[in-house]
Amino acid sequence: MSNITDLSALELRDAIAGGEVSAVEATRAYLATIERTDPQVRAFNEVLAENALAQAQAVDAARTAGEKLGPLAGVPLAVKDNLATPYGKTTCSSKILAEFRAPYAATVVEKLHAAGAVILGKTNLDEFAMGSSTENSGFEATRNPWDLSRVPGGSSGGSAAAVAARQCAAALGSDTGGSIRQPAGFCGVVGFKPTYGRVSRYGLVAYGSSLDQIGPLTRDVPDAAMLTAAIAGHDPKDSTSLPADVPDYLSEVEHPIENLRVGLPREFYSDALDAEINAAIHAAAETYRNAGADIVEVSLPHSRIDRDEQGKLSSYAVACYYIVAMAEASSNLARYDGVHYGHRTDEAVDDIIQLYSRSRAEGFGPEVKRRIMLGTYTLSAGYYDAYYNKALKVRRLIKNDFDAAFQRCDVVLCPTAPTPAFAIGEKTGDPLTMYLADIYTISVNLAGLPALSLPAGLARDGLPVGMQLIGPALGESTILRAARMYETASGTTRLKPPMLSE
Amino acid sequence: MSKTIDLKLVRHIGKLSRIELTDLEAETFAHQLADILSYFDKLQELDTADVEPMAHAVELTNILAADEPHASLTPEQALANAPQRDGDFFKVPKVIGDSQ
Numbered sequence: 035m036s037n038i039t040d041l042s043a044l045e046l047r048d049a050i051a052g053g054e055v056s057a058v059e060a061t062r063a064y065l066a067t068i069e070r071t072d073p074q075v076r077a078f079n080e081v082l083a084e085n086a087l088a089q090a091q092a093v094d095a096a097r098t099a100g101e102k103l104g105p106l107a108g109v110p111l112a113v114k115d116n117l118a119t120p121y122g123k124t125t126c127s128s129k130i131l132a133e134f135r136a137p138y139a140a141t142v143v144e145k146l147h148a149a150g151a152v153i154l155g156k157t158n159l160d161e162f163a164m165g166s167s168t169e170n171s172g173f174e175a176t177r178n179p180w181d182l183s184r185v186p187g188g189s190s191g192g193s194a195a196a197v198a199a200r201q202c203a204a205a206l207g208s209d210t211g212g213s214i215r216q217p218a219g220f221c222g223v224v225g226f227k228p229t230y231g232r233v234s235r236y237g238l239v240a241y242g243s244s245l246d247q248i249g250p251l252t253r254d255v256p257d258a259a260m261l262t263a264a265i266a267g268h269d270p271k272d273s274t275s276l277p278a279d280v281p282d283y284l285s286e287v288e289h290p291i292e293n294l295r296v297g298l299p300r301e302f303y304s305d306a307l308d309a310e311i312n313a314a315i316h317a318a319a320e321t322y323r324n325a326g327a328d329i330v331e332v333s334l335p336h337s338r339i340d341r342d343e344q345g346k347l348s349s350y351a352v353a354c355y356y357i358v359a360m361a362e363a364s365s366n367l368a369r370y371d372g373v374h375y376g377h378r379t380d381e382a383v384d385d386i387i388q389l390y391s392r393s394r395a396e397g398f399g400p401e402v403k404r405r406i407m408l409g410t411y412t413l414s415a416g417y418y419d420a421y422y423n424k425a426l427k428v429r430r431l432i433k434n435d436f437d438a439a440f441q442r443c444d445v446v447l448c449p450t451a452p453t454p455a456f457a458i459g460e461k462t463g464d465p466l467t468m469y470l471a472d473i474y475t476i477s478v479n480l481a482g483l484p485a486l487s488l489p490a491g492l493a494r495d496g497l498p499v500g501m502q503l504i505g506p507a508l509g510e511s512t513i514l515r516a517a518r519m520y521e522t523a524s525g526t527t528r529l530k531p532p533m534l535s536e
Numbered sequence: 537m538s539k540t541i542d543l544k545l546v547r548h549i550g551k552l553s554r555i556e557l558t559d560l561e562a563e564t565f566a567h568q569l570a571d572i573l574s575y576f577d578k579l580q581e582l583d584t585a586d587v588e589p590m591a592h593a594v595e596l597t598n599i600l601a602a603d604e605p606h607a608s609l610t611p612e613q614a615l616a617n618a619p620q621r622d623g624d625f626f627k628v629p630k631v632i633g634d635s636q
Binding site: 133134135137138229230231244270273274276336348350352353354356357364368371372373374375376377378383384385386387388389390391392394395398400403404406407408410411412414420421423424425426427428429430431433465466469480481482483507 | 546549550551552553554555556557561564565568569571572573575576577578579580581582584587588589590591592593594596599601609613614616617618619620626628629630631
């Protein structure tokens with residue numbers, strides 16, 4: 035048996051079911067990797083070792099007793115710390131929730147329990163999932179396992195780094211504007227954001243409610259299929275969850291798509307794109323062509339990317355996305371009041387307004403404050419039409435573009451991010467520059483579509499490059515199968531950062 | 537088109553947002569908010585006169601829950617994270633009374 039932590043989640047699941055490895059052995063192997071590597075990577079906010087070992091023992095006992103095992107029985111996973119767990123803390127990497135213990139479990143966490151998974155701990159994120167580098171964490175920045183001086187991406191940077199560093203077999207993240215896919219791209223793993231509503235958001239701490247979606251980060255595409263199948267489905271506790279059956283993604287994923295039509299959006303391949311990433315995506319298109327796919331040009335005019343007079347990247351979709359996300363954030367984060375739960379100022383206050391304002395000032399970090407303030411402003415009387423309502427109209431134009439594109443192709447192929455992982459501190463001085471790290475991922479959330487990022491090889495300095503496949507609503511199977519075709523043909527999978535070979 | 541956000545406006549937005557701002561924060565945010573709002577103005581280039589706003593990508597409507605009782609949090613669970621409580625109540629500063 036090769037190293038337990040090098041197995042995919044699927045292989046490990048089968049090894050545990052077959053009695054080759056116990057769930058406790060697997061859990062101990064991952065806990066040992068966390069202990070060895072997390073002082074450098076800092077992917078975890080909290081490691082729940084005792085809890086995880088108890089869950090693993092229960093799986094081993096069930097196996098010994100001959101009980102039927104769940105589809106993830108004994109597989110050690112990590113969960114982003116904005117998903118409510120009925121044990122440990124749920125902090126959103128915010129000082130305002132530093133001591134918060136959720137009185138209930140997120141639906142996805144319950145589904146993982148029901149499938150027999152072992153939860154190793156809670157992973158770091160940009161505070162309330164607001165950011166693209168995990169540097170906005172209220173606690174500490176997570177490092178990219180490929181180069182510890184670089185960011186892992188964000189906001190699910192802890193989950194992406196943990197999967198890349200073999201600290202867990204797979205992880206859950208959340209994606210509001212690219213927060214699963216962009217860190218997956220930066221860390222050389224697979225990240226899948228399903229269709230809006232495909233996975234219940236119950237127990238996901240709300241940021242942008244019309245954009246948020248939970249999904250898996252894994253080391254290969256079959257694992258993404260297996261995890262998605264485990265967490266998808268209608269949930270009466272989330273009225274936006276879709277009442278649609280969940281296909282058997284895992285058994286479908288190995289079936290290549292005949293006559294696959296891969297769309298390349300002409301607006302994404304301007305001189306604005308990094309040359310190496312451009313080359314990697316075109317090489318991926320060539321791989322598809324060799325596998326029998328048709329490459330067609332499609333047009334997404336309202337997601338167009340260009341450079342303004344100062345050379346900055348620019349896109350209608352970025353402006354549209356941040357208006358919508360900040361407006362929703364300003365409303366969702368009004369609940370942190372220093373009264374019901376979360377941080378409350380210790381200082382004497384004159385009245386309840388001051389209690390709110392001071393508690394929030396002490397508890398929120400700068401990016402969260404900026405977004406709440408901008409959202410409040412764009413929703414305020416006199417500005418609503420110019421910003422929020424205008425953005426909702428552009429949002430429809432962006433979705434219409436995708437609808438037209440999917441008349442001509444089955445999946446859209448494009449970069450996940452405009453550059454490989456950037457250096458820690460490189461973009462923290464200018465929020466707007468940081469927002470542009472999401473330029474290829476955000477229009478997908480505005481349109482509510484499923485999209486997956488998978489490794490397309492390594493670029494300069496040995497950093498991973500991500501490629502993104504976007505599909506029509508509820509096109510999860512198509513995306514997973516198309517992604518598996520590339521993964522099989524290219525052999526670019528289960529990438530291992532050099533730090534693990536030392 | 538470049539926007540200006542003066543300190544008075546930043547403080548007003550802070551008040552609406554229920555976030556106290558230090559002088560340094562107000563100054564930093566004034567610049568950053570102006571930058572970001574100028575970026576948002578890019579949308580004004582687009583003609584959207586005949587476009588319906590879209591608040592949600594998946595337009596489900598009228599989702600009603602069955603009118604059946606189900607378990608909810610106990611008072612103890614609901615109060616467990618309260619920073620200050622008084623018995624079964626959340627504790628707050630005086631809200632009504634002798635202020636003008």
